[in-house]
Amino acid sequence: MTISTSASATAREWADLYWIVPGTVACLAFIATVRDPFALDILVTTLLWAAAASAWNLSGGYAGQLSIGHAAYFGIGAYTSTYLLLIYGLSPWIGMLIGAALAALTALGIGALTVRLRGSFFVMATLAFGAIAHIVAAIWRSVTGGSNGLSIPFEPSFARMVFADKQSFAILALALLLIVVGTVLLIERSKLGASLVAYREDDAAARALGVRTLRARLIAIMISALFTAICGTLHAQYTLYIDPDSVTGLSFSLQVALICIVGGVGTLSGPILGAALIIPLASLLRGALSSSGSGLHLVVYAVMVIMVLLALPEGIGPSLMRRVRAARGK
Amino acid sequence: MLETLLQLFVSGILAGGIYALMSVGLTLVFGVLRVVNFAHGEYMMLAMYFTFWLFTQLSVDPYVAILIVLPAAWLFGIATEWLLIRRTLDAPHIAQVFVTLALSVLLQNLALLFWTADFRSIFVPYASSVVEIGPVLVTWSRLINFIIAIVTAAAVGAMLKYTYTGMAIRATAQDRRSARLMGVNVDRIYSMTFALGSALVALAGVLVMPLFPVNPFSGGEFILVAFVVVVLGGMGSLLGAVVAGLAIGVIEAFAAFYLGSEVKQLVYFLFFVVVLLVMPAGLFGKRGAEVMDVT
Amino acid sequence: MLKITDLSVRYDGVLALEDVSIEVHPGEIVAVVGANGAGKSTLLAAISGLLRNATGSISFQGEELLGKEAYEIVGRGIVHVPEGRRLFPFLTVEENLWMGAYPEHARSARLQLIEEIYGMLPRLAERRTQLANTLSGGEQQMCAIGRGLMSKPNLLMLDEPTLGLAPMLASEVLQIADQIRRRGTTLILVEQQVGKALKLADRGYVLERGRIVMQNTGTLLLADADLRRAYMGI
């Protein structure tokens, strides 16, 4: 898999902080001034996807382990906290952590099983694990409610992580995104990050140099799963309804990877750029075109995604950086 | 009891024949172009619609429709390869995968726009007639489909093995650069392989039309099993795709009968994972091939 | 026969070849020598049409090759036997040879050609049904050269044919190259084994960081003190 090394090299230049702070301020300003639930819904959704994509990016991007089975972790997070809330009245704040721990353990298991697989074989193995999670969610009715899904009562309270207004949820999603981005930032600059990139670029050479790539990969996939599960809990608390298709479906796994790829895999800003483009685009197109023929909005969406991928195959972030650098160079 | 076992086995094998045919084109395209084509199922869906249309508008029997649908699928394959796939070959692997994914969304929703979400099916009286082979009941159309699938796979295999073009296809799969140095017009091989892959999955589409209905999302439902089959068989391995297709069909039938229909897919996914753990290159994968596709 | 003028190749803004001019006459062996990364393989890739970003001119028998596709160039009788053999690993030896005769002009004569090659390289005949990836390094090199000859080339370009071979085998391979020339095929020989290559070659070019720094007959180059110091450690 070719992923530009120069992109991660520039990422090292702390340049990221130039956009994290203004980005956060812009979000807060948006939350403080905008009252339109439609716009806030787009913001919340974008932030949640950005967080999930950033988490995916840790193993999918930095380590180059393209997973299309992350829905398994998302589902574990969503179902664990929801089940504990509905059956034992346990606060999702705690349920979220338990779900995250379960997801990390699952990831350790899956990671250990798939160490020998590379390339498309790894991709397909993750696809299979995602599919297994989906089937289990559908047939384990006593826990997941099966296809009927689970519904969280709308009883706003901080302890139940249910909020009457969307602003609170937007702040929560923003906080989560910042935590994920902060973690990725730390990892990127640590030995762990270097090991991941070394694995991605050339495993044999890295190991010959004494880099413990296996350990690094397992840690990365565990952290990735952990945050994905937390996103799952937040998703459940936001939509207040989960079912196997919406939290363990293949569409989640594909979407989260697509966001990273559009934005630029293996870069800190990639998942955020990707989410900021893809999510509002999908929502706005649906809004603008759903009064026309059924499916038209998805036709336009697909065409636009194809054009972006063809024009900027390495993602928006790296391509922009390259242009900026080229401009500076002149 | 024995009768049930036999019946299950035969049903599984017959279903597996179609899985094999769906997967042969996918594995070829993967082997040669190194493209995991997520839109493969949509080619099948389009072929099903085309067959439906020929049947209802022009009363063309589905088995005759093969003669019309296959060339059309071939041309459609050439067109998409030229318009899209070719332009992604130098892109990172993942960008490539997601271009085909977006293509599948595009084709599904174009189909939705043109033909609505309603299921369409055709009724051919002879399709449901039954042959008795000993105690086993075999549906005519399923049997014919199986024979066509296996003969087609064998023909493709022979073409790859014994013709110059087939050898060039294999050579391109193994080393693009060397193939170019031998004077192979690699772009033409790509285009031809993609067209062949499209025609093969279209054939599967025509064959199943008398058996199940089609709607814009039918392809998406079939593609998952085709992926499992392709990887299980060893990516790029034609024989592997056929064997794995039949195996999945049989596993599904036995799992459904003994463990319950709701877990039949769970069983073959688990089987798939176990095989990958033991044989990371699939059943018939060439040693080292699992890293060959890392661009 | 082959006349290259001011050939430049740029990768990612870096010049890999700069204004390279080379001439090859019929029946010659021309050696191109130089250190690792000097641009030797890039030169051959440019001639055989694998690169799209070359500028300058490559004229073969009066015809411009630059801008032509690789398969068109093979069709004109130029064959490039790449570094590292690059056989088709899961084709048999015989299938690899058949692939060599892929161009239209060679296909009709392939039965006769393959017998000639088996005659010249008897080891391949013994192994004809084996998969190419089961061959030893020397056998693989023979097979790669045989595959190149299967297209009845006018000009055969060998890229590092002795790389990774034991000295005995390396000499054997170079002898085969000489044999091929005597049968009337022109050769370009790219080598890091500067001494052996120049001894065999009629003329030689020395490449350094993408530029031709020396050119002369093989014998005179061999006698050059600078060259001996730089490349042969003498």
Next chain:
Amino acid sequence: MSLKPMLTSSLLGIAVLAAAPATAQETIKVGTVFPLTGPTAVFGTQNFQGVVVAAEMINDRGGVKGKKIELVKADAASPQAAIAEVNRLITQAGVKILVGSTTTAVAMPATQEAERAGVFYWEGAAIAEQITERGFKYTFRVALPAAGLGTPAMDYTVKVVAPTLKRDPKDIRVAIVGEESSFGISMADVNVAAAKEAGVQVVLRETYPAGSKNTDLSPLILKLRAANPDVLIATAFFNDAVLLGRQMKELRFVPKAYIGTSAGHSTLTLADALGDAVNGTFSSSYPPDVNPGGLTEQARADLTEFKRRYQEKYKVVPSVQEVVGFVAGWSLFRDVIGTAESAEPDKLREAVMKLDVPIGSYINGWGAKFDAKGQNVRSFATVVQWQDKKMTVVYPLELATAKPIMLPAPGSK
């Protein structure tokens, strides 16, 4: 390929967005929340088109209190999309009345979001019981919940099949199979419970994957053959209904009665797919063509007009889902908005609670009377039988248009 085409098309998207219809004063806007893309689009679209025809019919008859109904269309293909679309309809299009949703996965979050915003939600056909169990003020359901739709299958088994076979219900063996979806699971649960109550033996209960994932149901049919039930009750969407119908025949499994529960078994094109083999199949279902004797004169006229218009507009014959969509729209426009003081949610709620529309007033024989939870108690299911490749109501007897035939099924043992 450059950035330019991408930019122009996204600008185009924004332009379309900005040009969202400037609405005339004299309309009542109603947002429609149905899945129109994705795997559940089939039924979502059928429901939606029923609503569209209802709106056109009411507008051509002069609208509601002189105002035209203006539908604002949304596409809610997933829970997430349902939330986004409901919010868009409310804040961008200024809609205060919503009608939806077909599936539970759309209905649950959509009604939740509407309730939070204080917007009126008129649910048509989503069947999960919990939709009206959450104490929502503005959510009402016209069609019946799962229990209502599923139980006629068992009622019919006890009250018609058993006597016809001259057997005690306790000696009747049933097999209950269904697809792995909210709909399939609910139907199976309801029938298993009803069987227990009636003392009918359940000899097999099996769930199979939903969607069009099944290519071969012969293992299931072999199991059925081994279990040897008298009655088979099956919940299947169209694909599996076709597969079941075909493969049961091929593998010579013939129960004495084969009863589907709506969905695939009540889809008109089932006859195209199965040919004569469809005849004799039952389906417990929303009523399609009920006996006109059970309808008011107005409803009969409405039915004729609906069918004509639907066929003209969509070039297909409307069936049960389209009819339910129409009834949902019709009851909302004519009877709720038409009798409310204003189109404000609170006033609409008042109007709903006061509704007393007798059975037989809507084109499928339903009426409207809502309980405190917001559930219409005057909707019911019927049992239809495919006779001469057409669905014919055979139960309950007041609405029946024909007597059941082929019972026990020829060839059954």
